[in-house]
Amino acid sequence: MNTKTSLLDALKAAERTGLSTSTLAKLRLSGKGPTYIKLGRRVAYRPEDLDQWIDANRVKSTSEYTVKAS
Numbered sequence: 001m002n003t004k005t006s007l008l009d010a011l012k013a014a015e016r017t018g019l020s021t022s023t024l025a026k027l028r029l030s031g032k033g034p035t036y037i038k039l040g041r042r043v044a045y046r047p048e049d050l051d052q053w054i055d056a057n058r059v060k061s062t063s064e065y066t067v068k069a070s
Helices: 010-017 019-029 047-056
Strands: 037-039 042-045
Touching: 010 019, 010 042, 010 047, 042 047
Parallel strands: none
Antiparallel strands: 037 042
16 A cells, blocks of 8 residues: 555544544654654654554553553
């Protein structure tokens, strides 16, 4: 698949992750969110980076939970 056509904008990334676009923006600012691509003023995400970030944040109990950087 062509990477250019598989990029998701922040709205589509928010839909895919179940987060709001403002939460994704805050995660970008803190460096704790999924890897993203900056193209001028545009922010884009690769679907596989979102999936990898989601998988990296899997836990079995609340005692395991820590916010992980991408």
